[in-house]
Amino acid sequence: MNKLKLLFVLPLSLIDFVIESHTGYADTYQLVINEKTIDLIGQPQQAILANDSLPAPTLHWREGEQVTLQVTNHMQQQTSIHWHGIVLPYTMDGVPGISFDGIAPGQTFTYQFPIKQNGTYWYHGHSGMQEQQGLFGAIIIDPIREHQPIDRDYVVMLSDWPEADPHRTLARLKKQNDYYNFQKRTVGDFFTDIQRLGFGAAVADRLTWGQMRMEPTDIADVTGATYHFLINGQTPSQHKTYLFHPGETLKLRFINASAMTHFDVRIPGLKMQVIAADGQPVAPVNVEEFRIAVAETYDVLIEPQTEQVYSIFAEAMDRSGYAHASLTPRQDVIADVPAVRPMTLLTPADMGGAHAGHADHATAKQSPRESLNKSIPHLSPNAQVVPQAHHERNQAFTDNAETHEGFNQLAASQPANPHADHDTGVPTVNNAAQTDHAQHAAMHGNQANYAVLNYQYLKSPTPEHGLMGPPDREITLRLTGNMNRYIWSFDEVKYSDAEPIRVKLGERIRFTYVNDTMMNHPIHIHGLWQYLDNGNGMYNPKKHVINVKPGQTVSVEVPANAPGEWAFHCHLLYHMDTGMFRKLIVEDTHHPGGHKHE
Numbered sequence: 001m002n003k004l005k006l007l008f009v010l011p012l013s014l015i016d017f018v019i020e021s022h023t024g025y026a027d028t029y030q031l032v033i034n035e036k037t038i039d040l041i042g043q044p045q046q047a048i049l050a051n052d053s054l055p056a057p058t059l060h061w062r063e064g065e066q067v068t069l070q071v072t073n074h075m076q077q078q079t080s081i082h083w084h085g086i087v088l089p090y091t092m093d094g095v096p097g098i099s100f101d102g103i104a105p106g107q108t109f110t111y112q113f114p115i116k117q118n119g120t121y122w123y124h125g126h127s128g129m130q131e132q133q134g135l136f137g138a139i140i141i142d143p144i145r146e147h148q149p150i151d152r153d154y155v156v157m158l159s160d161w162p163e164a165d166p167h168r169t170l171a172r173l174k175k176q177n178d179y180y181n182f183q184k185r186t187v188g189d190f191f192t193d194i195q196r197l198g199f200g201a202a203v204a205d206r207l208t209w210g211q212m213r214m215e216p217t218d219i220a221d222v223t224g225a226t227y228h229f230l231i232n233g234q235t236p237s238q239h240k241t242y243l244f245h246p247g248e249t250l251k252l253r254f255i256n257a258s259a260m261t262h263f264d265v266r267i268p269g270l271k272m273q274v275i276a277a278d279g280q281p282v283a284p285v286n287v288e289e290f291r292i293a294v295a296e297t298y299d300v301l302i303e304p305q306t307e308q309v310y311s312i313f314a315e316a317m318d319r320s321g322y323a324h325a326s327l328t329p330r331q332d333v334i335a336d337v338p339a340v341r342p343m344t345l346l347t348p349a350d351m352g353g354a355h356a357g358h359a360d361h362a363t364a365k366q367s368p369r370e371s372l373n374k375s376i377p378h379l380s381p382n383a384q385v386v387p388q389a390h391h392e393r394n395q396a397f398t399d400n401a402e403t404h405e406g407f408n409q410l411a412a413s414q415p416a417n418p419h420a421d422h423d424t425g426v427p428t429v430n431n432a433a434q435t436d437h438a439q440h441a442a443m444h445g446n447q448a449n450y451a452v453l454n455y456q457y458l459k460s461p462t463p464e465h466g467l468m469g470p471p472d473r474e475i476t477l478r479l480t481g482n483m484n485r486y487i488w489s490f491d492e493v494k495y496s497d498a499e500p501i502r503v504k505l506g507e508r509i510r511f512t513y514v515n516d517t518m519m520n521h522p523i524h525i526h527g528l529w530q531y532l533d534n535g536n537g538m539y540n541p542k543k544h545v546i547n548v549k550p551g552q553t554v555s556v557e558v559p560a561n562a563p564g565e566w567a568f569h570c571h572l573l574y575h576m577d578t579g580m581f582r583k584l585i586v587e588d589t590h591h592p593g594g595h596k597h598e
Helices: 003-007 012-021 166-175 187-197 199-212 368-372 437-441 573-577
Strands: 028-038 045-050 056-062 066-073 082-084 108-114 119-124 136-142 152-162 227-231 240-243 250-256 263-266 272-277 280-287 289-292 297-302 310-316 322-328 473-482 487-490 501-504 508-515 521-525 530-532 545-548 553-559 564-570 581-587
Touching: 028 056, 045 056, 119 250, 119 297, 136 152, 136 250, 152 240, 152 310, 166 573, 227 310, 289 297, 508 521, 508 545, 530 545, 545 553, 564 573
Parallel strands: 028 066, 056 136, 152 250, 227 322, 240 322, 473 508, 501 581
Antiparallel strands: 028 045, 066 108, 082 119, 119 136, 152 227, 250 297, 263 289, 263 310, 272 280, 272 297, 310 322, 473 487, 508 553, 521 545, 521 564, 530 553, 564 581
């Protein structure tokens, strides 16, 4: 039997080894979707799994091959699989109601398409809440020619696993939007603020947030109050490990398969060299940390030089919990969990002045240029330490304060002013959001050059000449929502009431996303690439997900080169489910109505 066919029945612990040592490729892949009771967090829960695996089996393809995937539904409900970031005919995209009818109970659907790319991607359910219930897995596509020799190649798949049924979670959010915010400020915090700010300023701050009907701890809708954070389907207490020998070069393929959680990722004591974003190569950049939004992927290289154990540490953006694994020379040696850092509270400025007249609506109105200058600080000198809401919050944490090493042979340019945030460096903004190193030094042993990746430093290694000249069309989309009713939308029109966005095949569209809300929105367009306008011109990076922060305006250019009907949505599952979703139709005028796809 072909080795790749065997992959689907291998235990998860062997999948990394198969990725590392694999040489053969299958023509046909079998995935069986089923409901299964699992005990991941100490209580029986219903999961939706592919081939009884959490995460689903890693698919290993090669650029240039034709793949056939037979997906069988053994459940009593409809299902589907979307191949995230994969260029394919729209009828194979896997979105019920847009690209096909879904896979009915007892039925098998055959996906078939050529592989025209390489890199790190993933796949997930696109029916109901099935993605949150465990229906997701990694896709690794090898290039026709290997770019760089790697000693070990590992998938690091981050996810959030809920204690409650996701439908119940959504119902709770609709009744009380801050239901999962267990980090609200207390009376004690108020007196602390009086000492720090003075009585008048402390009262004014409380009144401002009261008018917005928000808390400065409202960074995430769903938090560690209900989520357990996983790496490759394992909780921190299950001690996921990745093996290495000193001096080896390792590639770590980070995939954020969460429904709602952005992570801040670091390996204390090791630099990471980012070499790809969303499956596409970028000019190498050395960092100590990066933020990975929901549905994004990043490839990094590391070179551990000694036989010490390292922590792969992914903190939830709101610091309500973490995922953890060990990078170790021995299977029986695991890393201590680093100290969880304090959460940085939001300020009204972070909301773009959203408090002015929006007590009932989570919409912040300001000019695009103004909003681009608003950013949430990654760490603040005055950050307040907020207790974790995570279930493992009483664990005794040990801070691994190893010194930086490695990358002696890896040629890369270190950015002179790495940014402490996940901002977009837009060419019209003069203050290109440089790092305040002092903010990080306080949290990292006073290291003066603690580098954190941000979008501005993502740069394609090769030019895209198609980005020259003005776009054919410009479309502005406001990212809108009502927190009190927990409804999300584009331009204040939810999906069920919205007309499709129509463009013509061959057009280059400049989309401008204006985030009028108080939440992050990772925007994903199926079937098409988004070239992020971060000031690098023809070298702007190509991504399939663009995270837009509160009060921010971000522009992307999208070549409409794939005819058909495509989903266009926020990749936060509960935002998408409540209306932040559109249909994008790329019309082939040479074959009207047929959406012919070559």
